[in-house]
Amino acid sequence: MRTEAVDRVRLVFTLFDADGNGFIDADDFELMANRVIAAVPEAAQARQSAALSGFRAFWGALAEELDTNRDGRVDFDEFQAVVLAPERFDEAIGEFAEALTALADPDGDGLIARPVFAEVMTAIGFALPNIHALFDSLEPTATDQVAVPAWAEAIKEYYRPDLAGIVGDRLVSNPTS
Ligand SMILES: [Ca+2]
Ligand SMILES: [Ca+2]
Numbered sequence: 001m002r003t004e005a006v007d008r009v010r011l012v013f014t015l016f017d018a019d020g021n022g023f024i025d026a027d028d029f030e031l032m033a034n035r036v037i038a039a040v041p042e043a044a045q046a047r048q049s050a051a052l053s054g055f056r057a058f059w060g061a062l063a064e065e066l067d068t069n070r071d072g073r074v075d076f077d078e079f080q081a082v083v084l085a086p087e088r089f090d091e092a093i094g095e096f097a098e099a100l101t102a103l104a105d106p107d108g109d110g111l112i113a114r115p116v117f118a119e120v121m122t123a124i125g126f127a128l129p130n131i132h133a134l135f136d137s138l139e140p141t142a143t144d145q146v147a148v149p150a151w152a153e154a155i156k157e158y159y160r161p162d163l164a165g166i167v168g169d170r171l172v173s174n175p176t177s
C-alpha cells in the first residue's frame, strides 16, 4: 500500500472517531452528521435529511464490511481492512459524497462557496490550512466557488488506497505552498 494511502487511512479513522474514544461506531456518525448539518443552517430540510442518510449509509457499509467481530464498533485493526477491497464502499461513499456536497450547495446552483466548504470540512474535523489547500486545488471560479462534482470526486478519490498524488493528499500533510 502506498504511504499516502496509509496516512489517509489513519487520518480518516481519527476523523470518523468523532467522540475520540478509540472506536468508530454509529454514535460517531450521528455526531459528525449533526455537526455538519449545523454548519450549513441555511440548507433546506431535504438536504439535511439526505446528509444524515448519507452519513448513516456510510456507517452501515463500514459496519457491514469492517466490524469483523460484530461488537457494533470498528477498531483501528478492523478499520485497516478498508483498503483491501475499497470497491465495496464505492456505493456508500458515493451517496455520502453526493449528500455532503449537496448540503454545502444550499442554493443548488452546482457551486460551493469557500466559506461553506470551510465550515463543512471544519465540522468533519479537517484543519483549516489543509481545507483551503484542497479548495484551491479544486480550481475555484473567479467568484471563489468550486464545482460540486469536483469536490464529490475528490471525496471518492480520497478513499482509494491505490492512488497517490491526488488532491486529497492535501488534507494529510501540511501544505507547502
Ligand atoms: Ca468513537
Ligand atoms: Ca468490532
Ligand SMILES: [Ca+2]
Pocket (backbone or CB within 6 Å): 104, 105, 106, 107, 108, 109, 110, 111, 112, 113
Ligand atoms: Ca451554491
